[in-house]
Amino acid sequence: MGKSDFLSPKAIANRIKSKGLQKLRWYCQMCQKQCRDENGFKCHCMSESHQRQLLLASENPQQFMDYFSEEFRNDFLELLRRRFGTKRVHNNIVYNEYISHREHIHMNATQWETLTDFTKWLGREGLCKVDETPKGWYIQYIDRDPETIRRQQEQERKKKQDLDDEEKTAKFIEQQVRRGLEGKELEKPVYTELNRESEEEKVAFNLNKGASTSIAASSKTSSVLGTNALKMVEGAVKRKESAHSSGQPKEKKKKSALDEIMELEEEKKRTSRRDYWLQPEIVVKIVTKKLGEKYHKKKAVVKEVIDKYTAVVKMIDSGDKLKLDQTHLETVIPAPGKKVMVLNGGYRGNEGILESINEKRFSATIIIDSVSIK
Secondary structure, three states, rough: OOOOOOOOHHHHHHHOOOOOOOOHEEOOOOOOEEOOHHHHHHHOOOOOHHHHHHHHHHHHHHHHHHHHHHHHHHHHHHHHHHOOOOEEEEEEHHHHHHHOOOOOOOOOHHOOHHHHHHHHHHOOOEEEEEEEOOOOEEEOOOOOOOOHHHHHHHHHHHHHHHHHHHHHHHHHHHHHHHHHHHHHHHHHOOOOOOOOOOOOOEEEEEEEEOEEEEOOOOHHHHHHHHHHHHHHHHHHHHHHHHHHHHHOOOOOOOOOHHHHHHHHHOOOOOHOOOOOOOOOOEEEOOOOOOOOOOOOOOOEEEEEEEOEEEEEEEEEEEOOOOEEEEEHHHEEOOOOOEEEEEEOOOOOOOOEEEEEEEEOEEEEEEEEEEEEOO
């Protein structure tokens, strides 16, 4: 088996070793060959193929640099467009994804010395939106694809059309409302006064197409329609009285003494609430875990209140004294029938007897001087 055979052990080992990224200083961009160590790179530079590539590059170096720069720019922008779209992203993130490909064009073979120079060039050429932040340079791809521009224009046109349809609908509704109001103004009834030439004559109504007129009827007609006309007049008078009474503002119902007392009590409760509730000689529970498990969920008695929000408490079990804020404490509700103190609201500072506890509504009933409050 020959030395250069594709299936020879050495060839397989070389292919396994060459997988993945290698060091950039041992890469030849002209020959597009990656060496694994310094000795291999030195041998490659002394090879005849490398010398021929250098001779070709020396004839027109600018042409090769432009070619590599164009390839690098196209691949970079293609990755930015497919991977991130038009999102704003850090330039180093895009560059790290770009160089993860083993056969990429290296930046040292292009006209840009650093990634920052390349980012600034993208901004000057109008290919991307670039901005500098304390964390580095950020880039945002500008999509100038004709298909994308056509799709955006189509969306804007559709949105404008929807707005035009809404405006037309609103204008049509406004015209209909205006016509309805004008029709109502034209259809307003005209009221005339009922007059009789003599008091002996009776009034009769001739209902012709919704219009009512008063005429002086003969004795024969009045005898036939007298009863019905009288009923109609009475109904009209009743409707007029009801409309007159409904048009007048209703008198406010006079409040009873009990209602006034309840309103005063509610107002007192509403205006007497405070954001602090600590009182001396009350039993509280420590809810903070910053003091350790020794004091967590343990009961204590408030010995002193400092600045309304801080309390010096004495532990019931150990007798230790602690200085805590009211946010680290919570009240302890005794069993029904025991004495309690109201800590907030209109009866703040009063003592009473706990009658019952409603756990579903988070409320309790207390009796204070024979007055039941909830």
